[in-house]
Amino acid sequence: MQTQLNQQEGQAAAHRKEAAAANSILVADCGSVLTKVSLLGLVEGQYRLMARGEAPTTLAAPQEDITRGIVQAINEIELVTGRQIIVDGHLLVPEQLDGNGVDVFVTTISAGGPLRLVVLGAASPTLTDLVRQAVSGLYAELHALPSPTFSASMAAGQLSQPGSTPLPGVGPAPWTPERLALEWRRQIDRLRELQPHAAIIVGMADGPTGATPIQEACQLLLNAAHEQREKTRTFPLPVLYAAAPQYVEASRRLINGAGEVMRLDPLVSTANLGPISMAASSLYERTILRRLPGSDTLWSWSAAAPVATATSLSSLVRFLAHHYTMNVMAVDAGGANTTLLLAGERGEFIPLVNAGIGVGSGLGELLKRVGSQNISRWLPFDVSDEELRQFVLNTMLHPHVVPSNQRELHISQAFAREAILLTAEALRTGALSNFSPDLILATGSVLAHAPRPAQAALILLDALQPRGVTSLVLDRTLLFQQLGAIATVNPVAAVQVNENDAVTHRLGTCVIPYGALPPDQIALRVVVEYSNGRQVQVEVMSGSIEVIPLRLNEQALLTLYPASTVDVGLGPGERARAAEEIDGGLVGLIIDARGRPLMLPADKAERQARLLQWSQAIGA
Amino acid sequence: MAYPLGWSVRLQVVVRRERWPGGSRAGAVALVYPGQMVEPDQPVIRLKHEERHEELSDLPRLSLPAVTRKLPAIQPAGAAHHLNDTGTMLAVPTLGEETVPAGLRGRVVDVTARGGVVIESQVVAVQGVLGAGPQVAGILTLWQALGKGNSCSRQPIPPGAILVVPGPLSFLLLRHALNSGVVGIIASSIFLRDLEGFLHADLLELVNSPNAEALQSRLPPLTIMLTEGLGSLAMPARLLQLLSCYQGRVVLLSGWTSVRQRVLPELLISLTAAEAEALPAQEPELTLVPGARVRICCGDYRGRTGEILSLFLHRQRLPSGVYAHAARILLEEGEVIVAALSCLDRIG
Numbered sequence: 001m002q003t004q005l006n007q008q009e010g011q012a013a014a015h016r017k018e019a020a021a022a023n024s025i026l027v028a029d030c031g032s033v034l035t036k037v038s039l040l041g042l043v044e045g046q047y048r049l050m051a052r053g054e055a056p057t058t059l060a061a062p063q064e065d066i067t068r069g070i071v072q073a074i075n076e077i078e079l080v081t082g083r084q085i086i087v088d089g090h091l092l093v094p095e096q097l098d099g100n101g102v103d104v105f106v107t108t109i110s111a112g113g114p115l116r117l118v119v120l121g122a123a124s125p126t127l128t129d130l131v132r133q134a135v136s137g138l139y140a141e142l143h144a145l146p147s148p149t150f151s152a153s154m155a156a157g158q159l160s161q162p163g164s165t166p167l168p169g170v171g172p173a174p175w176t177p178e179r180l181a182l183e184w185r186r187q188i189d190r191l192r193e194l195q196p197h198a199a200i201i202v203g204m205a206d207g208p209t210g211a212t213p214i215q216e217a218c219q220l221l222l223n224a225a226h227e228q229r230e231k232t233r234t235f236p237l238p239v240l241y242a243a244a245p246q247y248v249e250a251s252r253r254l255i256n257g258a259g260e261v262m263r264l265d266p267l268v269s270t271a272n273l274g275p276i277s278m279a280a281s282s283l284y285e286r287t288i289l290r291r292l293p294g295s296d297t298l299w300s301w302s303a304a305a306p307v308a309t310a311t312s313l314s315s316l317v318r319f320l321a322h323h324y325t326m327n328v329m330a331v332d333a334g335g336a337n338t339t340l341l342l343a344g345e346r347g348e349f350i351p352l353v354n355a356g357i358g359v360g361s362g363l364g365e366l367l368k369r370v371g372s373q374n375i376s377r378w379l380p381f382d383v384s385d386e387e388l389r390q391f392v393l394n395t396m397l398h399p400h401v402v403p404s405n406q407r408e409l410h411i412s413q414a415f416a417r418e419a420i421l422l423t424a425e426a427l428r429t430g431a432l433s434n435f436s437p438d439l440i441l442a443t444g445s446v447l448a449h450a451p452r453p454a455q456a457a458l459i460l461l462d463a464l465q466p467r468g469v470t471s472l473v474l475d476r477t478l479l480f481q482q483l484g485a486i487a488t489v490n491p492v493a494a495v496q497v498n499e500n501d502a503v504t505h506r507l508g509t510c511v512i513p514y515g516a517l518p519p520d521q522i523a524l525r526v527v528v529e530y531s532n533g534r535q536v537q538v539e540v541m542s543g544s545i546e547v548i549p550l551r552l553n554e555q556a557l558l559t560l561y562p563a564s565t566v567d568v569g570l571g572p573g574e575r576a577r578a579a580e581e582i583d584g585g586l587v588g589l590i591i592d593a594r595g596r597p598l599m600l601p602a603d604k605a606e607r608q609a610r611l612l613q614w615s616q617a618i619g620a
Numbered sequence: 621m622a623y624p625l626g627w628s629v630r631l632q633v634v635v636r637r638e639r640w641p642g643g644s645r646a647g648a649v650a651l652v653y654p655g656q657m658v659e660p661d662q663p664v665i666r667l668k669h670e671e672r673h674e675e676l677s678d679l680p681r682l683s684l685p686a687v688t689r690k691l692p693a694i695q696p697a698g699a700a701h702h703l704n705d706t707g708t709m710l711a712v713p714t715l716g717e718e719t720v721p722a723g724l725r726g727r728v729v730d731v732t733a734r735g736g737v738v739i740e741s742q743v744v745a746v747q748g749v750l751g752a753g754p755q756v757a758g759i760l761t762l763w764q765a766l767g768k769g770n771s772c773s774r775q776p777i778p779p780g781a782i783l784v785v786p787g788p789l790s791f792l793l794l795r796h797a798l799n800s801g802v803v804g805i806i807a808s809s810i811f812l813r814d815l816e817g818f819l820h821a822d823l824l825e826l827v828n829s830p831n832a833e834a835l836q837s838r839l840p841p842l843t844i845m846l847t848e849g850l851g852s853l854a855m856p857a858r859l860l861q862l863l864s865c866y867q868g869r870v871v872l873l874s875g876w877t878s879v880r881q882r883v884l885p886e887l888l889i890s891l892t893a894a895e896a897e898a899l900p901a902q903e904p905e906l907t908l909v910p911g912a913r914v915r916i917c918c919g920d921y922r923g924r925t926g927e928i929l930s931l932f933l934h935r936q937r938l939p940s941g942v943y944a945h946a947a948r949i950l951l952e953e954g955e956v957i958v959a960a961l962s963c964l965d966r967i968g
Contacts, residue, residue, distance in 0.1 A: 056962070060882040061624035062904065113880065116830065193831045361879050364824040390812050390850050392824060394918060396879045397749065397849075400962045402942045404919030409940040451941025 020490050022103035024050075024095050026085065027482040028070045029309055030057055030109045032336035033360045033399045034445060035066075036478045037073035039081065039102070040486070040497055047493040049477060049501040053077040056400045057111050058294075065294035066111065067301075091301045105301045108485045110309035110334055112292050114355035115140040115284045118196040120217035121243050122150045122203025130267055131200060134276040137351035138284050139308060139337055143194055147216035148183040151175075153209045184220075191224045197287045198238040199259065200276070201251065202267050205244040214243050218254040225258035236260050238287070240279050242267040284308065304489050310339050310353045315484030316498070317343045317441070323495075329437035331420055331464065332481065333444035335360025335399050338419040340427060342435050350435075354423040359416050359446045360399030363392040370418045377600055378414035378462070380611040381407070402449065409451070413459055416446045420463035436468055436569070441503075443475035453586035454547075454619040457507045461592050467514045468569035469576075471583065472507035472590075506552060508585030514596040515572050516565040517542035523593040524568070525561040530554070531581070538591070543610075545617040546591040550584030558582050558589070587619060623747045624884055626904025628847070628915065628967045629859065630745040632896055635888060636729060637872070639664055640736035641720050642754025642837035648735025651719070656728045660757065660870035660890055663719035664728070664737045723757030723872030725890035742896045744866065744889040746859070748806075749917075750850065751875030751885025752819055752826060753843030754836040756803040758782035760871045760889065762864055777802055782843075782873050782887075784863050788852040789844075794818040797842060804843040804873040806863070806887060808855035809923070815844070832878040843875040845885040853923035856952070906966050908947060913968035916949070916959055925967065926951040936960075 025040040025047070038052045053076030058069035074085050084100040085092055092101030115138060119128050123146040132142050146154070152175035199221060205211040221237065239259035241248050245266055252261045264275045289295065289306060298306060313330055321328040321343035332339040338354040356365045367375065372385045391411050395401065403409035427435075442460055450456040456474050475481075479502040487494035517523045523542040528550065529535050540546045550556055557578060564573040582589070594614070601607040625633060640648075649666045658664055726741030761781040777783060779801025785793065789810040795818065797805050816823050819839050829835050847855055872888045891899065908914065908928060915925045929948040936946035936958060944960040951957060 056622075060622055062622065062626040062906070193829075193834070195830050361828075364828040364879070367824065368822075386812050389824060393750070393812070393827070393850060394922070396824070396827065397877075398917045398963075398965075401918040402938065402944045402960050402962050403940040404960060404963060405939045406941070408919065409942065449942055449944075451937075451943070 020492070022095075022490060022493070024102040025104045025106065025486060025490060025493055026074070026091075026102040027486055028073070028105070028107045029312075029478065029481050030066055030069065030107065030111045031309070031334060031445075032111045032113075032358070032362075033057060034335075035069040035073050036482075037070060037077060038477070038479055038482060039077050039083075039085075040493055046500060047490075047496040049479065049497055051077045051080045052477060052479075053080075054478075059111055059292060065297075066109075066292050067294040067297045070107075070298070093301070104303045104489055106304055106482075106485045106489055107298060107302050107306035108309040108312040108482055109289055109292070109306050110139060110337060110481075112288045113139075113336070115198065115280065115288055116194055116196045117142050117280065118191065118194060118199045119144040119202060120199050120220060121147055121201040122207060122209070122213040123147075124150075124154065124203070127202045127267055130270065130273065131202065131276065133270065134273040135280045137277070137310060137314060137353060138280055139288070139310060139353055139355045140280060140284065141355050143190075143196070145187050145190060145220070147209075147213035147220070148175075148180045148187065149209050149216055150203070150207075150213040151183065152180060153207070157208070187220055188223050188227065191220065192227065196237065198240065198280075198283050200240040201243045203243050204266060204268065205247065211244065211247050214247050214251060215254065217243075218251050221255055222258045238262065238283055240264055240276065240283075242272070242276060281308075281311075304485070307485055307488075309334075309481045310337070310341075310351065312484030313339065313443070313481050314341055314349070314351055315487055316480055316494070317341045318349055319484075319487065319494075320439070320441075320498075321345055321349075322347070324439075326438035327436060328439045328441065329435070329464070329466075330441040330443070330480065331423075331460070333416050333419055333442075333446050334358050334362075335445070336362045338362070338423045340420070340423045342427070342437070344435070350427065352423055352427055354419070354426070357419050357422060359395075359412060359419055359444075361396050362419070363395050363415060366415060366419050366422070367392050370422055374418055375411070375414045377607065378417050378611065379410055380608045380615070381410070382604075383411065412446060413450070413455060416444075417459050417463045420459070424464055437466055437470050439471050439473065440464065440466065441473050441475065441480055443478060443480045445478070447474060448476050448478050452620055453505070453507050457510075457587050457590060458615065458618050458620050460507075461510065461512070461590070462598060465512075465596055465598055466510065467512050467567075467596055469509065469511050469578075469582075471509050472585070472587075473503050474505045474507050474586075475502060476505040477501060504552075506583060506585040508547075508550065508587040508590055509558075509582040510590040510592060511558070511560060511568060512592045512596065513540075513560075513562055513566045513568050515562075515567040517593060517595045518563055518565065519543070521563065523563055523566050524591065526589075526591055527559040527561070528589065529557040529559075531556065540591045540593045542593055542595065544593055545614050546593070547587060547618055548589040548591065550582075550589040552585055554584035555581035556584070556589070590618065622906065622965065623904075623967075624882070625745050625747060625886075626906065628747050628965070629862065630743075630902075630904065632742065632891065632899040632901050633745050634740065634742050635745065636738055636740045637724065637755075637888065638732055638736040638738045639720060639722060639724070639872075640732075640734070640755060641665070641667070642833070648720075650731040650735055650737050652722075652728045652731075652737055654728050654730055658722040658724070658726065658728060658739060660721065660723055660725050660872075662722050664722045664739075665720040665735060667718040667720065721757045721870070723755070723870065724888060725892070741888070741890050743891060744862070744899075746806075746845075746847070746863070746887040746889075748845035748847050748875075748877075748885035748887070750827075751843070751845040751877050752815070752821075752823070752836065753804070753839050753841075753875035754833075755872060755874040755876070756782070756843045757870055757872050758803040760784065760863065760866055760869050762786075762867050782806065782871055784860070784867075786855050786860050788854070789846075790814055791817050794842065794844070798840055802842060804845070804875075806845045806847065806873065808848045809846055809851050809853040810844075811852065812850050815850075827877050827879050829878075830880055832881060832883070833876055836876050843873050845873060845875055845887060848923040849917075851923065856925055904966075908961055908964055908966060912966050914947075914949065914964040915967045916963055917965050918963045919959070921951070921957060921959065924951050924953070926957075928964075929956065931961075932958075 028037045035057045039050045041050045053073035055072035094103045095101045123144040128144040201217045242264040317330045330341040336358045342350040447456045483494045524540045526538045560576040724739045724741040730738035777800035782804035785807040789807040791814040875885045926949040935943040
C-alpha cells in the first residue's frame with residue numbers, strides 16, 4: 001500500500017515537474033452553462049493568454065459528454081491560432097515540434113449540480129449552522145432534518161421558557177405520539193423528495209433525549225433505503241458520522257447496508273469544521289465530479305485532478321491577498337451558483353458558495369428566495385410578475401442564451417444584483433460587516449459580457465455596497481476561475497497570466513463615502529492631481545454618482561474632503577490623501593455618494609428616474 | 621436546453637422508455653416479461669393500490685390514467701369528434717383495478733425494481749419545450765376548432781384521447797379537456813398564468829424540484845406538452861401536418877420537464893415495420909451551419925423557425941449591446957434577421 005502511494009506521489013511529482021517546464025498550457029472551465037477554454041503560452045519568456053474559446057457545456061442529452069463542449073471550445077482556439085490541438089477526438093499532448101498540441105491540460109468544473117447533504121440527528125440550528133460553515137466553500141445544498149424526538153424535546157424546552165419562540169418549522173402544538181408518528185412519516189417523505197447524495201449525523205448524547213436522535217437518524221436512513229430500494233435510487237448513501245463517538249459502531253450496525261458510515265470527530269464547535277469540510281469535498285468529487293458523463297476521458301487528459309471552480313478561485317484570491325498584502329473580495333456570478341470569497345491580508349479566508357442561486361438555471365431558486373419586487377426595484381421600467389416568471393422559466397430552460405434586447409439585458413442584470421446581494425447578505429452580519437476590501441474581483445458571464453464596463457461596475461456597487469476606497473477589476477477573459485488550478489501545476493504561469501492578462505480590465509478606483517450624508521448637500525469634495533500636473537476638483541452631492549476621468553494605465557493622486565458627518569474610511573469629516581497614486585480604469589474614478597446602506601426611493605416613478613440618472617452618470 | 625433526442629422532431633428513432641405512470645409510492649406488477657413483443661394498447665402493468673397518507677398530504681391525490689373499461693372509439697380523421705360505442709381499449713382515469721397500456725409497440729427489454737416496464741420501440745419522436753404531468757397513453761386526436769361564435773365549451777372532446785390543439789391553449793380549454801376525460805393535450809403555447817392556474821402549482825418549482833418526476837403525479841390528471849413554450853405562439857404547420865398523419869394512433873405522451881434532470885416533454889408514436897422502412901433514418905446534427913433549420917428560443921422572435929443563411933466570422937453586436945457569435949436567419953415568413961447562435965436550437 002505504502003509502495004503504491006509512493007509510486008502515485010512520484011508520478012504526480014513528475015507531472016508537476018513537466019508542467020512547470022511547459023511551453024503551453026490549456027485550461028478549461030466547465031461551467032453549468034458555458035465551457036471556457038484558454039490557451040496559455042510562453043511569449044518572450046513570459047506566460048501569456050494566447051487565445052480563448054467558448055462553447056455550451058455538453059452535460060445534457062443528446063451529447064451527454066462534458067468533453068464534447070471542451071472540444072468545441074478548443075476548435076474555436078484552433079481556428080484562431082491555426083494550432084492543431086485535437087486529433088481524432090483526442091487531445092494532442094505534449095506540444096509537438098511543429099507547434100501543434102499542448103504540454104499540459106487542466107480543468108475546473110462548476111457544472112454537475114450541487115452536493116445535496118442532509119443533516120440528521122440532533123440537528124439544532126447551532127450544529128446545522130456549523131455544518132453550513134464547513135461546506136460553505138463547496139457547491140453544496142444543505143437541508144436539516146432534526147430527529148422527531150429531538151424536535152419535540154427542543155420545542156418542550158423552548159416553550160417552558162417564558163417569552164421564547166418555537167424553532168422554525170416546529171409548531172407550538174403538543175408532541176403527542178400521533179404527531180411524532182406524523183413527523184416521522186413527513187421526514188421520510190422529505191428525504192425521498194430531497195434525494196440527498198449524502199447524510200451527516202450530528203449531536204452528542206448528553207442532552208435530555210440521550211442517544212435517541214442518533215438512533216432515529218439511523219432508523220430514518222434505514223426506512224428511506226427500504227422504500228428507495230423498491231424504486232430507482234440506489235443505496236447505500238454515504239453517511240458522515242460526526243456525533244457521539246461511543247455510538248459510532250452501534251450506528252454502523254443499525255444502518256447496515258443502507259449507508260456507508262465514515263467516522264469523523266464529533267461536531268461541537270468551529271474547531272471541528274476542517275474534517276467535515278474535507279470529507280464533504282471528497283464526497284463532492286466522488287459523487288458529482290466523477291459521475292459527470294465523459295469524466296473518464298476528462299480525467300485521462302488532465303495533468304492534475306479536475307477541481308471545483310470555487311476551489312480554484314479560492315486559491316487565486318488567497319494568493320492575491322497574501323502576495324499583495326491586501327483585503328481581496330471575489331465575486332463569481334455564475335449560472336447555477338453565486339460565489340463570494342473574502343481573503344484578508346492577515347490570512348483570514350471566508351468562502352461562501354450560494355449553491356443553486358444563479359443567473360441561469362439558478363434563477364428559479366433566486367426568484368423564490370428574493371421575490372419579484374426585489375428584482376423589479378432595480379429596473380427603470382415597469383414589469384409584471386408574469387413577465388419576470390416567464391423570463392425565469394425561459395432562461396432556466398435555455399440558460400446559455402444571451403440577452404437579445406435591452407429589456408432582457410436589464411432584467412438579467414437585475415437578477416445578477418440580487419444573486420450577489422443575497423450571497424453578500426449571508427455574510428453581512430458576520431464576516432462582511434468588518435471586511436473592507438481593497439480589491440474586488442468580479443467574474444461570471446453576466447458581468448464579463450456586460451456591454452459596457454460601467455454596467456458591471458454599477459452592478460457590483462449596488463450589490464456589494466462596499467465602503468471607503470476600493471478598486472474594481474472585471475474578469476472579461478473569464479480567466480480568474482482557472483488561475484488557481486493553473487497554479488497547482490505551474491505557479492509561475494498563474495502569476496504571469498494574472499498580471500499580464502487577467503487583471504487588465506480594471507474598471508477603476510471607487511470612493512464610497514458613508515455615514516450620515518447630508519441630504520441635497522455636498523457630501524464630498526474630491527481633488528485629483530494627474531501625473532501631468534493637471535488638477536481637477538469635483539464636488540459630489542449626496543445621493544449621486546460621479547465619474548472623474550482617469551483612464552486605464554493612468555494614475556493620479558487623490559485627496560478627499562468629506563463633509564463633517566461623512567466618512568471615507570478615517571472617521572467622520574476626516575480628510576484623506578492617498579499615500580500612493582491611484583489607478584484609473586475602463587470606467588474611471590467612481591465616486592458613489594448614494595449612501596450606505598443604499599436606499600432606493602419607495603415611490604416607483606422616483607426610483608425609476610433615479611436608476612436612470614445613476615446609470616447615465618456612471619456611463620452604463 | 622438542447623433536445624434530448626437531438627432535434628425537436630425525429631422521424632425515425634429507436635428509443636427505450638420505462639413505462640411508468642407516475643406516483644412514487646404506487647407499487648406495480650408487470651404483466652409482461654423481457655423479450656415479449658407488445659402492442660401500444662396492450663396492458664403491461666397492473667398497479668397496486670397506493671398506501672393512503674391523506675393526513676400528511678397537502679396536495680390532492682389523483683388517480684392514474686388506466687385501462688378499466690372499453691371506451692367509445694373516435695370517428696376517422698376529417699369527421700368531427702363525435703363518439704360511438706365500439707372500438708378501442710383505452711380508458712379514462714379511474715380508481716379500481718388499474719392497468720397501464722404499453723403506449724408503444726415493441727419489445728420489452730426490462731422490468732424495473734419498481735415494476736415499470738422498459739420497452740424498446742421504433743418511433744416518431746416529438747419533443748416539447750415545456751410540459752407537465754406524468755406519462756400517459758392515449759389516442760392521438762386532432763382538435764378542430766369550431767367557427768367563430770361557437771364557444772369552446774360546446775366543442776366535443778373525446779375522453780381517453782391525447783388531443784392536439786394547433787394554437788395556444790387557455791385555462792378554459794384545459795378545464796374543458798379535463799372535464800371531458802382527455803388524458804393528454806399537445807399544444808403550441810399557453811400563458812404562464814393560465815398554466816399555473818390550471819395546475820395549481822408553481823411551475824418554476826415544478827421544473828426545478830430535485831424529485832420532479834414524483835411531483836407529476838400530484839398534478840391534475842391531464843398531461844400537457846407545449847411545442848413552442850409560453851406565450852401565444854402558433855404551432856409550425858409542418859409539425860401539425862406530421863401529427864395529423866398519425867391521428868387515431870395510440871401514442872405515449874410525457875409532460876415531465878426538469879431543469880435539474882434535463883428532461884423535456886415528449887410524444888412518442890410507434891411506427892409499424894413498413895412505416896419504419898419507408899421513413900429516412902437520419903442522425904441529428906447539432907452543429908449550426910448554413911442551411912440548417914433552426915428554432916429561435918429567445919428574444920423578440922422567440923418560437924419562430926427558419927434556416928441559417930450564413931454565419932458571421934466575428935462577434936456581432938446584438939440590440940441588447942452584448943457581443944455574441946451570430947447568424948443570418950431566413951425566417952419561414954420570409955424575413956431575414958440576425959440572431960445570436962446561443963438563441964438557436966437546431967431542429968433539422
